[in-house]
Amino acid sequence: MLEVQGIHTYYGLSHILFDVSLRVEAGQVVCLLGRNGAGKTTTLKSIMGLAPPARGRIRFNQRDVTGWPPYRMARQGAGFVPDNRRIFADLTVGENLEIAARQGPGAEKWDRERVYDLFPALRAMDRRRGGLLSGGEQKMLAIARALMTNPQFLLLDEPTEGLAPLLVKSLGERIRKLKELGLTVLLAEQNLRFTLGLSDYGYIIDNGRICHHGRVAELVNDPQVRKICGI
Amino acid sequence: MESYVTVSGLISQFLVGLSRAMILFIVSSGLSFILGVLRVPNVAHGSLYMIGAFVAHTLAMAAGGGAAGFWLALVLAPTAVALISLAAERLLFCHLYEREHLMLLLFTFALALILGDLTKITWGADYRSLVAPPFLQGSVMVLGTPFPRYNLFLLAVGPVVALGLWLFSNKTKVGKIARAAAVDREMVGAIGINVGRVFAFAFVLGCFLAGLGGALVSPTVSITLGMDHTIIIEAFLIVTIGGLGNMWGALAGSLIFGVSQSMGILLWPQFAIVFPYLAVVIILTLKPTGLLKSVW
Ligand SMILES: Nc1ncnc2c1ncn2[C@@H]1O[C@H](COP(=O)(O)OP(=O)(O)OP(=O)(O)O)[C@@H](O)[C@H]1O
Ligand SMILES: [Mg+2]
Numbered sequence: 001m002l003e004v005q006g007i008h009t010y011y012g013l014s015h016i017l018f019d020v021s022l023r024v025e026a027g028q029v030v031c032l033l034g035r036n037g038a039g040k041t042t043t044l045k046s047i048m049g050l051a052p053p054a055r056g057r058i059r060f061n062q063r064d065v066t067g068w069p070p071y072r073m074a075r076q077g078a079g080f081v082p083d084n085r086r087i088f089a090d091l092t093v094g095e096n097l098e099i100a101a102r103q104g105p106g107a108e109k110w111d112r113e114r115v116y117d118l119f120p121a122l123r124a125m126d127r128r129r130g131g132l133l134s135g136g137e138q139k140m141l142a143i144a145r146a147l148m149t150n151p152q153f154l155l156l157d158e159p160t161e162g163l164a165p166l167l168v169k170s171l172g173e174r175i176r177k178l179k180e181l182g183l184t185v186l187l188a189e190q191n192l193r194f195t196l197g198l199s200d201y202g203y204i205i206d207n208g209r210i211c212h213h214g215r216v217a218e219l220v221n222d223p224q225v226r227k228i229c230g231i
Numbered sequence: 232m233e234s235y236v237t238v239s240g241l242i243s244q245f246l247v248g249l250s251r252a253m254i255l256f257i258v259s260s261g262l263s264f265i266l267g268v269l270r271v272p273n274v275a276h277g278s279l280y281m282i283g284a285f286v287a288h289t290l291a292m293a294a295g296g297g298a299a300g301f302w303l304a305l306v307l308a309p310t311a312v313a314l315i316s317l318a319a320e321r322l323l324f325c326h327l328y329e330r331e332h333l334m335l336l337l338f339t340f341a342l343a344l345i346l347g348d349l350t351k352i353t354w355g356a357d358y359r360s361l362v363a364p365p366f367l368q369g370s371v372m373v374l375g376t377p378f379p380r381y382n383l384f385l386l387a388v389g390p391v392v393a394l395g396l397w398l399f400s401n402k403t404k405v406g407k408i409a410r411a412a413a414v415d416r417e418m419v420g421a422i423g424i425n426v427g428r429v430f431a432f433a434f435v436l437g438c439f440l441a442g443l444g445g446a447l448v449s450p451t452v453s454i455t456l457g458m459d460h461t462i463i464i465e466a467f468l469i470v471t472i473g474g475l476g477n478m479w480g481a482l483a484g485s486l487i488f489g490v491s492q493s494m495g496i497l498l499w500p501q502f503a504i505v506f507p508y509l510a511v512v513i514i515l516t517l518k519p520t521g522l523l524k525s526v527w
Binding site (some may be wrong): 048 | 404406408410411413414415417418420421422423424425431511526
C-alpha cells in the first residue's frame with residue numbers, strides 16, 4: 001500500500017529526516033515508535049505531502065506520489081489525523097464532518113451516521129462548535145473527520161496523547177475495529193504498551209533515522225529498542 | 232449653530248448615514264472576507280471599487296442611459312470586476328499566499344497603483360455621473376423630511392447583501408470550507424479539498440463585492456479618479472474596528488463610520504470628516520482587537 005524509500009525532509013535549513021524508508025502492506029497496522037522530537041510527525045507529514053521530502057520517493061497505491069499536495073493524497077485514499085487534532089474550531093462538529101465528506105476509495109462507506117456509531121459521544125455534540133470540545137473529544141472528531149474522506153489508509157499521529165487510560169483502551173478497540181473493516185493504518189506513537197497489542201509491524205525512529213524495525217513482539221524484547229523508547 | 236439641528240434634520244441625516252454605511256459595508260465585507268480567508272490585505276480592493284463605478288457608468292451609457300442600462304450595469308459591472316480579480320488571482324496572488332503580510336501588502340499596493348493608472352488611461356480624468364432610474368430619483372417624505380429615494384434603495388440592498396453573505400458562509404458547503412480555511416488551510420487540504428480553488432473563489436467573491444459597492448455608489452457621487460483612495464482607507468479602518476474577517480464586525484464598523492460621518496456634517500460641518508476617525512480612535516483605544524472576534 002505504502003512504500004517510503006529513503007526520504008530526506010527539511011524544515012527550512014534544518015535536516016530532520018535522514019534516509020527514512022518504511023513499508024506498510026494493505027490491511028496492516030504498522031507503528032512508528034520514537035521519543036519526543038525523533039521525527040514521527042515529520043515522517044507522517046512527509047507522506048501526506050504537508051512536509052514534502054527533498055529527496056527520496058514515496059509510493060502509494062502503486063503510484064509515485066512524491067511531491068503530491070495533501071489534497072491529492074487525501075483523494076487518493078490517505079486520511080490524516082494530526083497529533084494536535086487541528087479541528088476547525090469555528091465549525092460545529094457536524095460541519096467538521098460535512099466538509100470532509102467525500103467518495104474516497106475506501107471499501108467502507110462512511111457517512112456522518114456511521115462515524116457517530118463508531119464514536120457515539122460525538123453524536124450528542126453534533127451542533128457544538130469544534131473549538132469547545134475537550135481534548136479527547138477532539139481526538140475522536142479528528143479520527144471521525146479523516147474517516148469521512150473514506151480513506152483506505154489512515155495516518156494516525158499519537159492518538160493516545162493526553163487521553164485517560166480508559167479512553168486509551170477504548171480507542172485501541174476502535175482502531176482494531178477499523179482494521180477489521182479493512183483499513184490500513186500507520187500509527188505514530190510513544191505509548192509502547194498501547195501500540196504493542198495493535199500493530200503487526202513496527203519501526204523505531206531516532207534522531208530522524210529508522211534504527212530498528214521488526215515484529216512488535218521482537219522489538220519489545222530488544223534492549224536497545226527499550227532504551228530508545230525509554231522503558 | 233444649534234438652531235440648524237432639528238429633530239427631523241437629525242433623523243434624515245441619520246438615514247443618510249445609514250445608507251452610506253450600506254455602501255461601506257458592502258465594500259468592507261468583501262475586504263474582510265478576503266482578509267479572513269486568504270489573509271491577504273488587499274489594498275487594490277479600493278481600485279476594484281473604483282473600476283466597478285467606471286464600468287457601471289460605461290455600461291449604462293452604452294445601453295442608452297435608461298433604467299434598463301442602470302440595472303444591467305448593476306449586475307454586469309461587479310461581474311466584470313470579478314473577472315478582473317479572477318485573472319489577478321490566477322496570475323499573481325495564487326503564487327503569493329505563503330509570503331509574509333508585508334510582502335502581500337506591497338504586492339497589492341503595486342496592483343492598486345497599476346489599476347489606478349489603467350483606470351486613468353481607459354477613462355481619463357473627467358468627472359462622470361450615473362443617473363439612477365426614474366423611480367429611484369427624487370425624494371420621499373420620511374417623518375416629515377424629504378429623503379432621497381435612492382438612499383432608501385441602498386438601505387434595502389445592504390441587508391440583502393448581509394443576509395446573502397451569512398447564508399453563504401453558514402449554509403453552503405463552500406462557505407463552511409472557506410471558514411475552515413480561514414483558520415487552518417493546511418488541514419483543509421489534508422481532508423481532500425483543493426484549497427487553491429477555494430481561495431480563488433473567496434478572492435473573486437470579495438472583489439465582486441468591491442465592484443458591487445462601486446456600481447451602487449455611482450448615482451450618488453461623481454465617478455472620478457481618487458475615489459479608490461478614500462474608500463480603501465475607510466474600508467481598512469472599518470475592518471479593523473469591526474474585527475478582522477468578521478462579517479458582523481464589518482457591518483458594525485460600517486454603521487459606526489457612516490453614521491458618525493453624517494452626524495458630523497450636521498453637528499460641525501467644517502470638521503465633519505474628523506468624526507468617523509475620532510470614533511475609530513475611541514473604539515481602538517477601548518478595544519484594540521476590534522469590536523467583534525477576529526478570525527486571525
Ligand atoms: N516546523 C518546524 N520547523 C523546524 N523544526 C521543526 C518543525 N517541526 C518539527 N521540527 C523539529 O523536527 C524534529 C522532529 O520533530 P517531530 O515533530 O517530527 O517529532 P516527533 O517524533 O513527532 O515528536 P513528538 O513525539 O514530540 O511529537 C524535532 O527536533 C523538531 O524540533
Ligand atoms: Mg509528533
